[in-house]
Amino acid sequence: MTTTRLAGHALVEALIAQGIDTAFGVPGESYLAVLDGFHEHRDRIRFIACRHEGGASFMAEAQGKLAGWPGVCLVTRGPGASNAAIGLHTAFQDSTPMLLLVGQVAGDQRDREAFQELDYRQVFGPGTLGMAKWVAEVQHADRVPEYVARAFHTAMQGRPGPVVLVLPEDMLTTPTAAAVLPRALPAQAWPAPGALRDLRALLAQARRPLAIVGGSGWTAESARALQRFAEAWQLPMGCGFRFQDTFDNRHPLYAGDVGIGINPKLAARVRDADLILAIGVRLGEMTTAGYSHLAVPRPAQRLVHLHAGAEELGRVYAADLLLQCALSCAGQALATLEPPPGTLPWQDWAAAAHADYEANQIAPAVAPLDMAEVVKCVQRLAPPDTVYTNGAGNFSAWLHRYTRYAGLQHHGRTQLAPTSGAMGYGVPAAVAASLLYPERTVVNVAGDGDFLMTGQELATARAHGAGTRGGRLISIVVDNGTYGTIRMHQEREYPGRVSGSELPANPDFAALARAYGWHAARVATTDAFEPAFAAALAADGPTLIHLKLDPDISTPRTTLGALRAAALKARAGS
Numbered sequence: 001m002t003t004t005r006l007a008g009h010a011l012v013e014a015l016i017a018q019g020i021d022t023a024f025g026v027p028g029e030s031y032l033a034v035l036d037g038f039h040e041h042r043d044r045i046r047f048i049a050c051r052h053e054g055g056a057s058f059m060a061e062a063q064g065k066l067a068g069w070p071g072v073c074l075v076t077r078g079p080g081a082s083n084a085a086i087g088l089h090t091a092f093q094d095s096t097p098m099l100l101l102v103g104q105v106a107g108d109q110r111d112r113e114a115f116q117e118l119d120y121r122q123v124f125g126p127g128t129l130g131m132a133k134w135v136a137e138v139q140h141a142d143r144v145p146e147y148v149a150r151a152f153h154t155a156m157q158g159r160p161g162p163v164v165l166v167l168p169e170d171m172l173t174t175p176t177a178a179a180v181l182p183r184a185l186p187a188q189a190w191p192a193p194g195a196l197r198d199l200r201a202l203l204a205q206a207r208r209p210l211a212i213v214g215g216s217g218w219t220a221e222s223a224r225a226l227q228r229f230a231e232a233w234q235l236p237m238g239c240g241f242r243f244q245d246t247f248d249n250r251h252p253l254y255a256g257d258v259g260i261g262i263n264p265k266l267a268a269r270v271r272d273a274d275l276i277l278a279i280g281v282r283l284g285e286m287t288t289a290g291y292s293h294l295a296v297p298r299p300a301q302r303l304v305h306l307h308a309g310a311e312e313l314g315r316v317y318a319a320d321l322l323l324q325c326a327l328s329c330a331g332q333a334l335a336t337l338e339p340p341p342g343t344l345p346w347q348d349w350a351a352a353a354h355a356d357y358e359a360n361q362i363a364p365a366v367a368p369l370d371m372a373e374v375v376k377c378v379q380r381l382a383p384p385d386t387v388y389t390n391g392a393g394n395f396s397a398w399l400h401r402y403t404r405y406a407g408l409q410h411h412g413r414t415q416l417a418p419t420s421g422a423m424g425y426g427v428p429a430a431v432a433a434s435l436l437y438p439e440r441t442v443v444n445v446a447g448d449g450d451f452l453m454t455g456q457e458l459a460t461a462r463a464h465g466a467g468t469r470g471g472r473l474i475s476i477v478v479d480n481g482t483y484g485t486i487r488m489h490q491e492r493e494y495p496g497r498v499s500g501s502e503l504p505a506n507p508d509f510a511a512l513a514r515a516y517g518w519h520a521a522r523v524a525t526t527d528a529f530e531p532a533f534a535a536a537l538a539a540d541g542p543t544l545i546h547l548k549l550d551p552d553i554s555t556p557r558t559t560l561g562a563l564r565a566a567a568l569k570a571r572a573g574s
């Protein structure tokens, strides 16, 4: 017999039953009964109070990415929910399981545009281009466990994603004796035997195959089996945009990341392939270079698309073969395919793909601060299971190009980065990772624009002891005094006409970090970086390293000056 308690308490118990021990949020008077439930069960679950709902929702999204289990975010009505939208959108585009709980006005006030009232079904409306897989308002206290269990199933099954549960204030204060439901175990799709046979036949006919892997829902076991499949078939393996940690970047079959800033040789290889195996990835705009490397709807290459979501298959691409398969068992399904006896005809092609990747790791030296050397130094000194986080901006191009992510079978996800391209993601994601895995080191690389969108979460890190329990928490801010990515686009499209992309009044980031109780250092040369990073790894507590970068250095491949000159020349010639 379950004793009667407030629905707000029952909600917290239902979260605990789903295996949740940490939730992120900003409190609101709309869900006091839930906060009281957190107090009641504080020995089993903690509420991490953040400084902005954008930070809280990013933290919950990062929790979902890391754990493969929905991260939970709690926010208040209209203003709180509006602030939280960015994390929800990121979870949607990145296929991350997540649960957003939103306080709502009492039922007897509904539809009057009461204080902070919003209709969340309309705001976050589900559908392929919505922000959530499911949005529901829980009307009856007795049904709280039912809604929570369904929310977890919906967030995890098929293509994972975010779910929103809306909680009217009066419902939360209603007593209920409803028992919580057991932990949701997501159903797993496995491809039909005939589809696997067809895949084997397509592979056997191929001469230049290339796999692009990624997506959310992998397990270590499945990732290990994926590697066995790759080895058995000697397949060159690319990783989709910001799913770079799916396949071991140190493996001789690794071909590089298929995203923004792709190695031009890999881009050519994607175009020249006669068979693309898209495994787990959505084949979004960034992975396909604006749907150009793979033409829509019918690519020039033969295409096999394996994805967890039935709705995703055939949505954008008319593939030659579609396989619906949960990524938790995709590796095992693929590993059942026996390669033909003898040497596979594409071994040279696979070796060349990896050689291209290795050659792309070599960079011309840049002075006084060489970002390639910074990223390589981080990886040389940081522990192998370090989690790397970033938001959006050109600074991330160095991280993506020079970091060798370990592969999911080794340390789970080690790359927390928004495929949604959301600025501000990296700091909260790092804080969340550090709080969830206190023994692991977490390194965030942020742009100056990117950092200041959510930098206030440095306070959340400090309040909860992030980076003080074995693992280190380090944020590296790349300060070039511009919204550099936008400046890059401007120089290409409107050369010399700088508008809205300058950041002339940046703070002293090191002083700012110190004000939050972080250690801090300022670095302007390559040589000064290593001692600063070593000190951060040895420090007791989190550290911010403020890098001063020449704004002209736009990406690992070009400068603003070169972009402007090329654009002006093209204009003069046209």
Ligand SMILES: Cc1ncc(C[n+]2csc(CCOP(=O)(O)OP(=O)(O)O)c2C)c(N)n1
Residues within 6 Å of the ligand: 392, 393, 394, 395, 396, 421, 422, 423, 424, 446, 447, 448, 449, 450, 451, 478, 480, 482, 483, 484, 485, 486
């Ligand atoms: C939330 C959000 N707002 C705006 C953008 C558009 N945007 C993409 S990159 C960028 C500039 C990033 O600047 P910064 O963090 O300084 O990095 P940089 O490109 O200079 O390396 C902007 C404004 C975005 N992606 N996300």
